[in-house]
Amino acid sequence: MNTDSTLKLPRRIAGLHELAYNLWWSWHQEARELFKSLDRPLWKITGHNPVKLLHQIPPYRLVAAAEDTAFVKHYDAVMDKFKTEIVAPTWFCNNYPNLAANLVAYFSMEFAFHNSLPLYAGGLGVLAGDYCKEASDLGIPMVAVGFMYPQGYFSQRISDDGWQQELYHQLNFNEAPITPILTIQRQPLKVKVELDSRTVTLAVWLVNIGRVKVYLLDTNLEENSPTDRQLTARLYSGDRELRLQQEIVLGVGGVRMLRALGIGPTIWHANEGHTVFMMLERCRELVEQGMDFPQAAEQVRNTSIFTTHTPVPAGNDAFQHSLMEKYFRNYWNSLGLNRETFLKIGTQDSDNASFNMTVLGLRMAQQRNGVSQLHGAVCRNMWHCIWPETAENDVPIAAVTNGIHVPSWIAPQIARLYAKYLDENWFARHDDPTLWESIDLIPDEEIWNAHLWLKNKLISSVQARARQRWSENGGSPASVLAMGALLDAEVLTIGYSRRFTDYKRASLILRDLNRLKKLLKDNLRPVQIIFAGKAHPNDHHGKELIQEVCNLARSPEFGGRIAFVEDYDMHLARYLVPGVDVWLNTPRPTQEASGTSGMKAAVNGVPHLSVLDGWWYEAYNGTNGWAIHNDANLNPAEQDAADANELYHILEDKVVPLYYDHDRNGVPHGWIQMVKQTIRSNIALFSARRMLKEYTEQLYLPAAQADTSLPQKSASAEEHPRRKKMTAPANS
Ligand SMILES: *Cc1c(COP(=O)(O)O)cnc(C)c1O
DSSP, X not given: OOOSOOOOOOGGGTTHHHHHTBGGGGGOHHHHHHHHHHXXXXXXXXXXXXXXXXXXXXXXXXXXXXXXXHHHHHHHHHHHHHHHHHHSOOHHHHHOGGGTTOOEEEEOSOEESOTTSEEOXXXXXXXXXXXXXXXXXXXXXXXXXXXXXXXXXXXXXXXXXXXXXXXXXXXXXXXXXXXXXXXXXXXXXOEEEEETTEEEEEEEEEEEETTEEEEEEEOOOTTSOHHHHTTTTBSOOSOHHHHHHHHHIIIIIHHHHHHHTTOOOSEEEEESGGGTHHHHHHXXXXXXXXXXXXXXXXXXXXXXXXXXOOOSGGGSOEEEHHHHHHHHTTHHHHTTOOHHHHHHHTOBTTBTTEEEHHHHHHHHOSEEEESSHHHHHHHHHXXXXXXXXXXXXXXXXEEOOOOBOHHHHSOHHHHHHHHHHTOTTGGGGTTOGGGGGGGGGSXXXXXXXXXXXXXXXXXXXXXXXXXXXXXXXXXXXXXXXXIIITOOTTSEEEEXXXXXOGGXXXXXXXXXXXXXXXXXXXXXXXXXXXXXXXXXXXXHHHHHXXXXXXXXXXXXXXXXXXXXXXOOOHHHHHHHHHHSSEEEEOOOTTOOSOOOHHHHHHHTTOOEEEESOHHHHHHOOSSSEEEEOXXXXXXXXXXXXXXXHHHHHHIIIIIHHHHHOOOTTSOOHHHHHHHHHHHHHHTTTTBHHHHHHHIIIIIIHHHHHOOTTSOOOOOOOOOOTTSOOOOOOTTO
């Protein structure tokens, strides 16, 4: 492990070191520009990674920059903003001064902060990354805990026959924005966790996200066996036993790591079931200090928050009892439990052979939530079995709808318009709905031109990727065309990018190929579709869906109007989402817990066309996009047919005519009304700022105030004054 950074910077601009190692730069345009201005080509080659840039840039360039008055002026402004923002009074300390001594520990299996640190697979990671950034902006005292995966998730290539290939790259730790945690003796801090009959040692890495510190566990140490060194190599292996080991390392090891660092959280937040073993480890600590298990569990419960994200039963992690026994047979004694009493905590009557992490989380946290209002209702229905005595509507699972970190997802061209016409300081109050009431102050032409700029940028980047593959001799001519070489910036463009998996129904729009062809190949008003997304390496059907799309994209019949862009990740999302005209989502109803990519589209004024599910169920108001209404009484095949039919109908009769109806200067005023409604109704509500405020007020405050000496409150639904509670639709 390299324990010292070798960066050598001229003294005048030495602060670039600290800035490069704090991803605060990534959501501040002026800081991104600062690094970029050091060396534009290198900025691009390094994948916008300042640590790598500073390592690779020739020293004379740095010396020149330190002597360049324009650069130094820009540098001083950015450093000044960085230093002030990190210490400035915040929403949290202004509103909750007496709670400043509390600290939230946020555990997650994945985090998406920036592409230079690929520790995520998809939506869950993006949410966790956005969560940390917003916690920093609001000044919520928080630390986060996760894994440092040297290989992360795979990058995707599509073969000439349309089949997904997975490539794993080894991350160079010296060129990532991470620093090792050392002891006072400047030795790596080490934490130990027992697995089966052996002990695994963990090292710890730090990532700075503004004010928030993220600690990442790593088992790649010499003292571990070769297999254990690989334990944290990759995210989501298909192997159940490896997955269990990872979850033990994260939950149990994560708590021990915070103790070793001398960090004492008072509020513990488990993001999804993968992290819930942390609650058992905290019980173990309390039992060791002399409590019995019921007392310990009560204290842990009062101070724990559990967020569930998965309405699909198979998505909820569960482990066979025999496997649990192998890894916990010594541990349950230290909790004061035996085999039966231990296994019971994570087991439900309907599946009495497996230990379910969601069940464990629901039972061990007093504050529980789903991630949209509809998903909350779906959870109350799904987990009614845990509270059989309670009426379904009173099942104690609340809902906090997801949101996105607006500064991270807004395109600079759009942000400039908000600053120019709404409020120069719009970032500071972007979760205030009244700010967006004046969206009509932006002239239609300007917003349209900003969008066209982004669309052109998207198409030229997609074509640059295709050209790159062609020149590397990386594919047949047909597959290069299928990568988007024939896209046309004049054509109405639909974007569909997300994980390829059954319930997301990527192929819904492909259901009636003749009807689709008519839409795409219309002479006067054509349509094109850009697809992107990965399938989980073990999801054969997901890969077949990708193949289906790629085959159509290659077929001359569709005239190059379907493109599949490889390797969907945060970087691609940042220009794909704001660059298309419509963002499409067609999940099977009630299976999309929230979805967040449509929110990213909305902040950039890209209207959403979606099945009424997840966040869209509460966002759609009849004027801010389009909704596919679904009939809960249909079986899946009938549902697909009906939903596809409605989708074509919306495209043919509403989307296409509105888009192509423009004035003499080419400005589609009716369309821009839709764009403005999208912005007006969505940004404030679906911002991570609104989300974090709700977590704080509805879940963290009760946990902080829980008086652990009182007897446990009976489980009852929390009342949330801001929102009306929803009831699950009939088919959930
Ligand atoms: C936002 C995002 C997601 C989540 O998208 P959904 O709408 O939840 O499907 C997944 N992957 C990446 C790279 C993203 O940026």
